[in-house]
Amino acid sequence: MSNIPADLRYAKSHEWARLEADGSVTVGITHHAQELLGDMVFVENPTVGRRLAAGEECAVVESVKAASDVYAPIAGEVVASNAEVERAPEIINHDAYAAWMFRVKPDDAAELDNLMDADAYRAFVDAETH
Amino acid sequence: MAELKQTPLNARHREAHARLVDFSGWEMPLHYGSQVEEHHAVRTDAGMFDVSHMLPVDLRGEGARAFLARLLANDVDKLKTSGHALYSCMLHEGGGVIDDLIVYFLHESWFRLVLNAGCADKDLAWIETWRDRLAPELQVLPRRDLAMIAVQGPQAPARLWQAMPGTRELAEPLKPFNAVAVGEMLVARTGYTGEDGFEIMLPAKPAPYFWQALLEAGVRPCGLGARDTLRLEAGMNLYGQDMDESTTPFESGLGWTVALAGERDFIGRDALLRLPRARDLVGLKLLERGVLRAHQPVFTHLGEGEITSGGFAPTLNASIAFARVPAGVAPGDTVEVEIRARRLKAAVVKPPFARHGRALV
Known part of the structure; x- marks a missing residue:
């Protein structure tokens, strides 16, 4: 069962990214990622103000099964961190697209074009699982 | 990769959309959706686990007790009444743990061991080698014909009576670590969760119907993920992680299971007395x-x-x-x-x- 919203961009490491009206980019992990990992029990977000390079390890999610790194889908500065997912990591299991992790002020929003769109990500997930 | 072995309940797991994983060469459910919810179900209500990958082995014949007194680090002479069970390590001569197991005393010429899936082959080879040496007349009978279901949780007894009313009369009086034969089943008040409940060994063929009856009685299917968090909370060791052939029971929090008193000469005893802790x-x-x-x-x-x-x-x-x-x-x-x-x-x-x-x- 795939749940891949059409309005988001996706990284091969299973993060989603959404360009907001204010120019910031919101980041979380995909429904598919949380399904692979199982019940979430720990999240550590990057601190606000940290500078991230695209593809840099910047957060950690841990499920009952394993720890998994989260990579920055785009370069920029962290402008917000969602304390709610750190307090209640299971909200990622309930709705991976509502449970955002952090927001980045991108150096160059055009870098979002380097990420996959929904169709490409769906094909990518299918190829990985079959 | 070799084909994974399947338990008699495999079709049930698939119907329930279990996430199936390779566990010691067996295709086993990791969870059926949420490992954490399954965990809570066992702590607060009732859950069931397919543990048919574990191997029951019957020892039949004269001298079974004397053989086990040599084979096991815990003392089977603690088992006085039919159905009584004992947790023990099986050690090699160097004092390392080959496996941990439960031994059931059924009668003087019938004991049953339950072995970990990942250790079953080497355990059998070990047991047969020592049988040939010490008690050649003794039969060592692996029971791959049996399925095994653990029903665990405060509501496990009530839901078991509901699913299988025929079990109640014999199983209700059971004290912890005791078992009773109910027809072709062996119902044991044992488990790996820290809750009340039963481990039930039964012929493979009716096992899926039994599982279904438990499901309809409100018992939640639980996977190996919840089994692991439940056993860890309950302070129970997992073979291969918390102990193995390179560690002794004393280095593994299992000193309480080693019966050193008296002169009983079990395999590994000399090493345990010699090795520093x-x-x-x-x-x-x-x-x-x-x-x-x-x-x-x-x-x-x-x-x-x-x-x-x-x-x-x-x-x-x-x-x-x-x-x-x-x-x-x-x-x-x-x-x-x-x-x-x-x-x-x-x-x-x-x-x-x-x-x-x-x-x-």
Whole structure:
């Protein structure tokens, strides 16, 4: 069962990214990622103000099964961190697209074009699982 | 890769959309949706586990008790009444643990061992070698024809009576670590969760119907994931993680299962008497945010150690672990665990961490 919203961009490491009206980019992990990992029990977000390079390890999610790194889908500065997912990591299991992790002020929003769109990500997930 | 073995309940797991994984060569359910919910179901209500990958082995014939007295580190002479069960390690001559198992005394010429799936082949070879040497007349009979279902949780008895009314009369009076034959089934008041419940061995053919009846009685299917967090909370070791052939029971928190009193000459005894007890297995509770995992290094005032099993404990809403540390590290001490290059504080505690629905540490 795939749940891949059409309005988001996706990284091969299973993060989603959404360009907001204010120019910031919101980041979380995909429904598919949380399904692979199982019940979430720990999240550590990057601190606000940290500078991230695209593809840099910047957060950690841990499920009952394993720890998994989260990579920055785009370069920029962290402008917000969602304390709610750190307090209640299971909200990622309930709705991976509502449970955002952090927001980045991108150096160059055009870098979002380097990420996959929904169709490409769906094909990518299918190829990985079959 | 070799084809995975399937238990008689495999079709049931598929129907329930279980996430199936390779466990010691068996295709087993990891969870059926939410491992944490399954965990809570067992602590508060009732859950069931397919443990048919474990191998029952019957020892039949004269001299079974004397043979087991040599084979096992715990003393089968503690088993006086039919149905009584005992947890024991089976050691090699060097004192390392070949496997941990439960032995059921059924009558003087019939004992049953239940072996871990991943150890079953080497265990059988070991048992047969010693049988040939010590008791050639004794029959060693692997029971791959049996399925095994664990029904666990405070409501497990009530739901079992509902699913299989015929079990109630004989199973209700059972005390912990006792079993009774009910027709072709062996119903044992044992488990690996720290809750009341039963482990039921039964012929493979009716097992799926029995599983279905339990399901309809409100018992929640639970996978190996919940089984692992439940056993860790209950302070129970997992073979291959918390002990193996390179560690003795005394280094594994299992000294209580070794019966050294008297002259009984069990395999591994000499080594256990000779070897220093330099390490011990202790419980840890993380005092900061994070998740303890196997193989993370542990720093104590007496030197370094390592986590053997760790994870998130849903009943405690905290992370707990077993760690092998220098002997002398004791409950009340604080240690540090290295997680992603940072050192976090953890309290040394005495397992179990949780039992009968309640956190204990």
